[in-house]
Amino acid sequence: MPAVAPGAPSPAPAARRRRPVAPLEPVSSRARWMLGVGFFVLFVAVWAFFTLGGFVSPTFLASPVTMVKEGYSLFTEFNFIYDIGMTVWRVFGxxxxxxxxxxxxxxxxxxxxxxxAFFEPFVSFCRYLPASAFIPLLILWAGIGETQKLLVIFIGSVFQIILMVAVIVGGARKDLVEAAYTLGANSSGIVKRVLIPGAAPGIAETLRLVLGWAWTYVIVAELIGSSSGIGHMITDSQALLNTGQIIFGIIVIGIIGLVSDFAFKALNRRLFAWSTI
Structure with missing residues (x-):
């Protein structure tokens, strides 16, 4: 073992050495934002290189500049804000x-x-059924109005939420349950004072995740038998081979979904500041 000269600083322990890139090593908030924005900048740069450079035909992929122009025309000429409002209403409804x-x-x-034991087999069975497969039946039952579109999102979300919430509640710590029984709690008290408070952060996180899936279902619902909404606009643009409007509609969905996701995260942190989720 090499000797250390008197008065010389001792070498830092391996655990305390700075590791800029290591598994599970956290990054600062500023670095996280810079990396996230950096990817979008790189993505747009590659997109612009291939489209503006003439490597891809505009018929198949519009350039970022064309996409922005088409998006502006959607708002100024085709009342696209109404389509956005209808899609948002359908998703959250x-x-x-x-x-x-x-x-x-x-x-x-x-x-x-x-x-x-009574519900789980049926819910598990329904969880694997694609919501889009129900569209022909829902059109027969509810027509092509708003009820049909709400039901598509409902079917695509409800069974996922049921099972995920059941798993979270069923995974409660047994020692807390036993302690509550020892203190005189009854069955309803266990659910209200132990299981639900303990599972609340996980349930909120589950709702946030499934809300992201709901955005995929609404576009499927709007592709068939719809006269409004972002999906309807994408279908009309596809018939006209207007890839600029199609891409703009997809980007708008992503932006709205991202904003709602951040809002959900902020609400969860505020409501369950004590949770590590």
């Missing part, structure tokens, strides 16, 4: 309806095993 039904049922399945 169908998702809220699914959450109102799925969260209580998921809590019941996670808390009481007989309830889980």
């Amino acid at each position: 169908g998702f809220a309806l699914a959450a109102i039904i799925a969260v209580p049922l998921g809590i019941a399945m996670g808390a009481w095993k007989p309830v889980e």
